[in-house]
Amino acid sequence: MRQLPDSRLKRRTFLAALLAIPALALLHRVIRPTASADIVEVDGWILKRSDVEGDQA
Amino acid sequence: MIFNDAAEFRASGFSPRVCIVGSGPAGISVALKLAAARVPCVILEAGADEWTEESQDTYRGEVVGDHYFDLDMTRLRYFGGSSNHWAGWCRVLDGHDFEPKPYVAHTGWPIGRGDIDPFLDETRDVLGLAPFLPDRAVSDDFRWFEMQKSQPVRFREKFAAPLAQSPLIALVLNTQVDELVGDGAAISAAKLRSRGAPAGELGAPFFVVATGGLENSRLLLWSNERSNGGVVPHAAALGRYWMEHPMFEVGTGFIEDADAMAFDHEGDAFFTPTVEAMAAREVLNFHVQIESMPYRGVKKFIADTACLVPETTEWVADALGLRLQCSARLHMAWEQPPREHNRVALSATERDAAGIPRIELHWKKDDLDRRTMLEGIRMFGAAFARRDLGRVRISDWVRDGGDWPEDMEIAGNHHMGGTRMGDDLSTSVVDGNCKVHGMANLYVAGSSIFATSGQCTPTTTITALALRLGDHLGRVATAGPVKA
Numbered sequence: 001m002r003q004l005p006d007s008r009l010k011r012r013t014f015l016a017a018l019l020a021i022p023a024l025a026l027l028h029r030v031i032r033p034t035a036s037a038d039i040v041e042v043d044g045w046i047l048k049r050s051d052v053e054g055d056q057a
Numbered sequence: 058m059i060f061n062d063a064a065e066f067r068a069s070g071f072s073p074r075v076c077i078v079g080s081g082p083a084g085i086s087v088a089l090k091l092a093a094a095r096v097p098c099v100i101l102e103a104g105a106d107e108w109t110e111e112s113q114d115t116y117r118g119e120v121v122g123d124h125y126f127d128l129d130m131t132r133l134r135y136f137g138g139s140s141n142h143w144a145g146w147c148r149v150l151d152g153h154d155f156e157p158k159p160y161v162a163h164t165g166w167p168i169g170r171g172d173i174d175p176f177l178d179e180t181r182d183v184l185g186l187a188p189f190l191p192d193r194a195v196s197d198d199f200r201w202f203e204m205q206k207s208q209p210v211r212f213r214e215k216f217a218a219p220l221a222q223s224p225l226i227a228l229v230l231n232t233q234v235d236e237l238v239g240d241g242a243a244i245s246a247a248k249l250r251s252r253g254a255p256a257g258e259l260g261a262p263f264f265v266v267a268t269g270g271l272e273n274s275r276l277l278l279w280s281n282e283r284s285n286g287g288v289v290p291h292a293a294a295l296g297r298y299w300m301e302h303p304m305f306e307v308g309t310g311f312i313e314d315a316d317a318m319a320f321d322h323e324g325d326a327f328f329t330p331t332v333e334a335m336a337a338r339e340v341l342n343f344h345v346q347i348e349s350m351p352y353r354g355v356k357k358f359i360a361d362t363a364c365l366v367p368e369t370t371e372w373v374a375d376a377l378g379l380r381l382q383c384s385a386r387l388h389m390a391w392e393q394p395p396r397e398h399n400r401v402a403l404s405a406t407e408r409d410a411a412g413i414p415r416i417e418l419h420w421k422k423d424d425l426d427r428r429t430m431l432e433g434i435r436m437f438g439a440a441f442a443r444r445d446l447g448r449v450r451i452s453d454w455v456r457d458g459g460d461w462p463e464d465m466e467i468a469g470n471h472h473m474g475g476t477r478m479g480d481d482l483s484t485s486v487v488d489g490n491c492k493v494h495g496m497a498n499l500y501v502a503g504s505s506i507f508a509t510s511g512q513c514t515p516t517t518t519i520t521a522l523a524l525r526l527g528d529h530l531g532r533v534a535t536a537g538p539v540k541a
Binding site: 038044046 | 308435438439441442443448449450451452453456
């Protein structure tokens, strides 16, 4: 595995950024309704509606 | 007793009450029960005691329809049959698998799970299995179940010594049955070929065909053609309603609650739907296999993150020189609907070295296969999310209705149907006792008698059904043939 200088720090930074991305990224996708009000399908992901709309959903 | 050819066997003077064709799990299980009932039997094995190219060539054939395995690779033709490449995964058909599903034609068996339950202890002895763990509900719609990954029994290795020492079982190697001779009411003899040359006829009061889930149909189709319908007098379903377990990787995912998964020693967990969940969506039975990746700590985190935002992490992966992937892969295997057009047929042009037509296998998945796959994984994904066990992403080709991939598992090498069990003469070949309709002394053993396939690997059920047949024949064979 190729190592970057200060890779531990850089990875932490990247990973912290990645953590914040999923919900934002998913909101830009087409949300496919399902037969169940609590479940949505986004880009193939089977998610709880609260995953993409937050706890108020 | 083990003989190397028909001449050696004839010289012994052994007189069998039952002639069993084939020495795989089904044939040997029937023989074990007959011997326990003190009924002398002979097992005719077409191959030798080891794999040979010449023997295997007999299994070559053509597949018409969907992409499938080479027919001379998907089964084995020597002592022990296809147990010689069996993976050892075990599970018995569930009780509901024997019941009809009102929304799918030709489902339901004439027997129930309760008919084979009395033979499951012996089945475990034969296959060397531990007692199965009970299923466990993980949601209203799904149960976790144990796919017991046993040390696979090679019937040749396990039973060579017991068969050699048995005074009641004669195993004859290098001896195939070219055809059975029947008059529409009973079988009178089997025409033999030993070491490649015709070897006369062998008579017996009872015959059991146990040559595997493709060859059973082939032998009976050919015998019936040669005897003008005298072997399977009600042949409308002969060779038909053939089934496999299609198997594909259908998605990826990440796991939040690994403890709830109860992964086995290889990192797999298996889930199957409830009857009610199947009925609500009008799909057939299936299982989802979650194959976990062996990651821990930061690597697992990275893998899960890659799963969540693949495009972003592709860029990150390039930057960091990492190979990122989701921490779980999802595989599905499902029950196929029994369709008349999926069938084993005799080739009109190709023959083997004995001059017998080769197999032409017609196999094509249809809309219900696709529906079971897509709606099944959607249903599983929803149950998975609601319980916060993790999240599932369905592969694009599954959602988009793309072509069936040819670089995945494809199917389980499970050959079922062709001589299916039933009460209706137009849609089945054998009755609830595995006896060919209209014949007094002809029985079939093996997965070709499966009326439906369920979702699980077939060997455990094959063995249980064969032990049940052996038990039945052990009583019938001492009394003489019954009226057809």
